[in-house]
Amino acid sequence: MKTKKQTELIGIIENGKSLSPILPKDIKNYLIDIDGTICDDIPNEEPERMLTAVIFPDTLETISKWYNEGHIITFFTSRLEEHREVTEEWLKNHNFKYHGLLMGKPRGGNYHWIDNHIVRATRYEGKFSDLVETSASIQVFEK
Numbered sequence: 001m002k003t004k005k006q007t008e009l010i011g012i013i014e015n016g017k018s019l020s021p022i023l024p025k026d027i028k029n030y031l032i033d034i035d036g037t038i039c040d041d042i043p044n045e046e047p048e049r050m051l052t053a054v055i056f057p058d059t060l061e062t063i064s065k066w067y068n069e070g071h072i073i074t075f076f077t078s079r080l081e082e083h084r085e086v087t088e089e090w091l092k093n094h095n096f097k098y099h100g101l102l103m104g105k106p107r108g109g110n111y112h113w114i115d116n117h118i119v120r121a122t123r124y125e126g127k128f129s130d131l132v133e134t135s136a137s138i139q140v141f142e143k
Contacts, residue, residue, distance in 0.1 A: 028072070032075050034077040035077065058128040077101070084101065
């Protein structure tokens, strides 16, 4: 169920033209990988293991907290469309609340996302928790 905050997109008008709306600053649009991030890393070539994947500690609690705070939760996975049913069943069996499931993310990592909206990336390194502020070196377009 979407909260009031999630449905209140902020409309933008620039030079008399409407632009794509944005979320309020206090609402995040989480795109969360599945394999190797919230559970065992299972390749598409072994779909028979997907339903029995072991969930990682603190994953459900953290994602549920974000969902309950009104953030948008979308799972973005390299699993194929043919894996949607088993993936939805696994998410349901583990009581994940989410707003969307995007299949077919490119495989191989080394992602470089280019967008006209703010993009923040957080690499999963073995522990799910709330996010904290830190400084990091990033690549940007030359001005």
